[in-house]
Amino acid sequence: MPMLVHKDKVIVLKQNRFSETDLIVRVLNQKGALLSFIAKGAVKSRKRFTGGVLEPGHFIGVEYKHSRRSSLHFLCQAWFLKRFENLRRDYDRLQLALHFLSLIEKISQEGVEDSPELFHLLGNSLKALETSNHLPALQFIFEFRLLLSQGVLPPELQTQEFLFFITIKEHEQLLRYIPFVKKWSTLVRTTLDHYVCGR
Secondary structure (H helix, E strand, O other), X not given: OOOEEEXXXXXXXXXXXXXXXXXXXXXXXXOOOEEEEEXXXXXXXXXXXXXXXXXXXXXXXXEEEEOOOOOEEEEEEEEEEEOOHHHHHOHHHHXXXXXXXXXXXXXXXXXXXXXHHHHHHHHHHHHHHOXXXXXXXXXXXXXXXXXXXXXXOOHHHHOOHHHHHOOOOOHHHXXXXXXXXXXXXXXHHXXXXXXXXXX
16 A cells, blocks of 8 residues: 655654665654654755754755555655744854754653644744743743643742743743742753653
């Protein structure tokens, strides 16, 4: 039976060289599922994968053949939906974007489409990162909401109810709580490290 062809909108999390011309690409789809593709000839392709479309951090449309035998699907073509170009013009923004992508890749589950909040968290954070004037505040609220989505928020932060109402877009409101944010950031990162290592 031939593989079924699917279309989806995804954020590229990671790519690795599989051979001289092929790439393995890991993405997050709109339902929060981690998908892995093999992109044949992607390194040299000027038609199906143009302009670095498979670079991490890009929001892209994809057409792929779904494999019934493995979790590695065949990527037919990809096209840009949003590049988040400002992230690549600033080293600190790019590094934080890669940090976000890495965390999402480690936490999301292969083929499990039950976490659309992860997709929205990542997409909104990349959008905010393009213009943010306070990256530490954005990093904190991203990591806070990531822990919240996984149900592993530290007890010390469960009582800070105002944090639950600060959206990614509104992250700079945290500037009025900087002494607390610095303390909470350490707690959040420690909890996140333990959670990721335990998966």
